[in-house]
Amino acid sequence: MPELPEVETVRRGLALYVTGKRIKRLEILHPRATRSGSTISLKSVEGARITDVARRGKFLWFVLDRELALVGHLGMSGQMLIVPKNSELERHTRIRIDFGDKKLELRFIDQRTFGWMSAEPLRKQDEKYLPECCAHIAPDIFSEEFDKARVIGEIKRRKIEIKKALLNQEIMSGVGNIYADEALWYAKVHPERLSSSLSESELAEILRAVKKVMKSALKQGGTSFDDLYINVNGESGYFEVSLRAYGREDEPCRRCGALIRRINFANRSSHFCPVCQRARKSRKPAKKRG
DNA sequence: CATCGACCCTGCGGGC
């Protein structure tokens, strides 16, 4: 369930260890660990030196000293761990990367195999180089290229539920099911409100909430580092104590005390306060008929 | 083109 804050936490942890190192050997332990549709063999990154670790939304990649990037997506359950080479192989280890280090190696572990790694050519986009598989992903709210007015326009011109718009990585990236629920709770907007019906100020408020929620998660996620053993666990970044909506079905809203509701939404669920987050902005008393 | 919904996958927990 890693969303932007978790992926950024992983990126920072990885950068501490891998920057400057050379990929000596990459071993693929599961056929689904590589991105289907990728044309370049993952093994072709062997021999490359890593100059940086970059991220856009939930995608992260090793910047290499060649016209290629090693991209990773954690999917639902992916983890990237820097662990002792002689430690027992976790059951769901999909990829191992040897940097020629005597003691440590990188392991990509992914129980549900929605995650992957891929060697991707670079494509120039707005004076920046992006891996091909990330070219369609919009900038995230912390990126320099983030354009608030454009995002608000993109949301307003669509006729979809606001939560769907928040989850659409081509409008704005990095937001997943958990932080979408949280942000909508803070902004007091019902997840099923039609995107085109929202005012500019409501959308600006939602974006503020998205930033606030992810910023505070990032702050907490960034504290668990250790120079010797970097546990960059994609799932460790959630702090259930601070969640206001997600996973709180039938628990009291921390603002008004009403019970949080859960509804089905596109193969998953939405959590919201039925009182703070009205489906319509104003509620007129129901007219009696007949 | 825009939007929707099925699908990929595994582990876990509830119901019986």
Place this chain on the structure above:
DNA sequence: TGCCCGCAGGGTCGAT
């Protein structure tokens, strides 16, 4: 105790 089913969900792709 053990089986079955639903649920968790990011991204992609085919259908409408």
